[in-house]
Amino acid sequence: MTLPDPDVLIHQLADRIRPSLSAETVLVGMHTGGLWAAECMHPLLDAGMPHGSLDISFYRDDFEEKGLHDQIRPTHLPFEVEGRDILLVDDVLYTGRSVRAAMNALFDYGRPSRIRLAVLIDRLGDRQLPIAADYIGAGLRVPSGKHIHLVRAADGELQLKLVDVE
Amino acid sequence: MSENPQLNADGSLRHLLTIDGLPRSLLMKILDTAEGFVAVNDQEVRKVPLLRGKAIFNLFFEPSTRTRTTFEIAAKRLSADVINLNIGASSQSKGETLLDTVDNLSAMQADMFVVRHAQSGAAHMIARHVAPHIHVVNAGDGRHAHPTQGLLDMFTIRRFKGEFHHLCVAIVGDVLHSRVARSQIHALTTLGVPEVRVIAPKTLLPVGIAQMGVQVFHDMEAGLKGVDVVIILRLQNERMRGARLPSPQEYFRYYGLTPQKLACAKPDAIVMHPGPMNRGVEIDSAVADGSQSVILPQVTYGIAVRMAVMSMLAGN
Numbered sequence: 080m081t082l083p084d085p086d087v088l089i090h091q092l093a094d095r096i097r098p099s100l101s102a103e104t105v106l107v108g109m110h111t112g113g114l115w116a117a118e119c120m121h122p123l124l125d126a127g128m129p130h131g132s133l134d135i136s137f138y139r140d141d142f143e144e145k146g147l148h149d150q151i152r153p154t155h156l157p158f159e160v161e162g163r164d165i166l167l168v169d170d171v172l173y174t175g176r177s178v179r180a181a182m183n184a185l186f187d188y189g190r191p192s193r194i195r196l197a198v199l200i201d202r203l204g205d206r207q208l209p210i211a212a213d214y215i216g217a218g219l220r221v222p223s224g225k226h227i228h229l230v231r232a233a234d235g236e237l238q239l240k241l242v243d244v245e
Numbered sequence: 246m247s248e249n250p251q252l253n254a255d256g257s258l259r260h261l262l263t264i265d266g267l268p269r270s271l272l273m274k275i276l277d278t279a280e281g282f283v284a285v286n287d288q289e290v291r292k293v294p295l296l297r298g299k300a301i302f303n304l305f306f307e308p309s310t311r312t313r314t315t316f317e318i319a320a321k322r323l324s325a326d327v328i329n330l331n332i333g334a335s336s337q338s339k340g341e342t343l344l345d346t347v348d349n350l351s352a353m354q355a356d357m358f359v360v361r362h363a364q365s366g367a368a369h370m371i372a373r374h375v376a377p378h379i380h381v382v383n384a385g386d387g388r389h390a391h392p393t394q395g396l397l398d399m400f401t402i403r404r405f406k407g408e409f410h411h412l413c414v415a416i417v418g419d420v421l422h423s424r425v426a427r428s429q430i431h432a433l434t435t436l437g438v439p440e441v442r443v444i445a446p447k448t449l450l451p452v453g454i455a456q457m458g459v460q461v462f463h464d465m466e467a468g469l470k471g472v473d474v475v476i477i478l479r480l481q482n483e484r485m486r487g488a489r490l491p492s493p494q495e496y497f498r499y500y501g502l503t504p505q506k507l508a509c510a511k512p513d514a515i516v517m518h519p520g521p522m523n524r525g526v527e528i529d530s531a532v533a534d535g536s537q538s539v540i541l542p543q544v545t546y547g548i549a550v551r552m553a554v555m556s557m558l559a560g561n
Contacts, residue, residue, distance in 0.1 A: 151280070
């Protein structure tokens with residue numbers, strides 16, 4: 080199955096998001112794929128816009144089964160969340176559980192005026208929660224038993240990869 | 246069954262009883278995880294839902310303010326239910342009684358015990374006794390170990406000094422009676438600190454201390470020369486009565502950290518103390534409150550480190 084070029088998706092998303100930005104908009108990338116995408120999108124949107132990173136490990140709903148995520152990266156939100164228009168970025172929207180966790184995490188920093196979701200890939204037909212993205216790079220049907228995610232090469236180039244679920 | 250009672254068969258941490266024998270990768274993972282919890286402590290709502298519905302019992306058979314309180318705050322910030330039990334040592338003189346207490350609390354559906362006890366090995370005994378789903382954290386046992394203190398000290402060092410592999414660290418004072426010093430030495434050597442020194446009078450050093458991979462000094466000026474980190478240990482007043490030391494005043498003269506003695510260390514050296522401090526005995530107020538002191542950040546980081554340890558255990 081041919082996977083789209085993330086760089087193209089990021090440019091297309093930025094073009095669609097740009098008209099909706101306000102002085103209150105901030106960009107939040109979800110670790111790790113979403114953060115890479117947000118970092119690429121940031122200069123395309125508005126290089127002066129505040130941006131940060133969110134790690135959802137402490138808010139996941141599978142702690143009982145899987146324990147603490149293997150790699151915790153500190154959340155870094157160098158701005159007030161209260162009253163802001165948050166543009167949340169992730170690489171893949173799949174079950175919706177990560178986005179649920181991300182929203183809970185954001186609310187522990189304050190009450191945003193709005194949260195919008197931008198994703199490179201909307202994995203169609205696999206949602207487990209009533210969550211939808213506002214901006215979608217591409218919709219894909221991925222066979223069960225496969226996992227799609229973003230990888231970053233040493234030179235910073237992004238690529239979508241399809242791997243077998245362990 | 247893994248050889249180390251602290252580890253599951255897959256190498257993950259089941260209990261935290263001592264730093265001795267834990268691999269470097271695991272210590273680094275605890276420190277990295279704690280970085281994530283430092284960010285939580287900056288949130289408007291300083292709480293995450295990880296341990297919702299878990300019951301954590303603080304079993305303190307010895308008095309403690311800082312350690313018990315920071316464990317309690319850490320557990321609460323993880324959304325666990327915390328039950329504090331301060332049990333007088335007199336009612337707990339027999340091993341059977343201790344395990345009976347543990348059995349009763351286990352019947353109340355405890356998920357984790359945080360244990361402080363005057364007897365070395367108390368936390369190990371409880372860890373061997375409890376059901377597989379229950380986790381034990383040693384919050385100080387006799388002269389043996391105080392692993393979360395050792396870890397929060399490593400976290401503080403890394404925060405202020407960066408990587409471990411180029412540091413020189415001196416531990417000053419009553420190493421003989423100090424569980425903190427043992428945990429620190431194990432942690433420092435495991436994490437690759439090339440030069441760990443202990444500075445103390447002969448009477449306050451355990452036999453065979455050099456075998457732990459440390460350099461021994463009896464003179465402060467020589468021992469502090471060129472160090473990056475100075476860790477002052479508490480001189481326990483009860484030790485004064487014995488023949489080990491002449492008087493607190495004399496101890497201060499030779500081993501109390503004054504600005505003059507600190508000047509032998511590197512100019513940017515940090516000063517640490519696990520608390521509680523005896524001002525004018527092991528440390529001069531001018532140093533304790535001075536610009537090189539990181540004693541209060543140690544306390545703050547203790548919360549994040551204990552959150553990391555408890556959440557890692559509960560998830561394994």
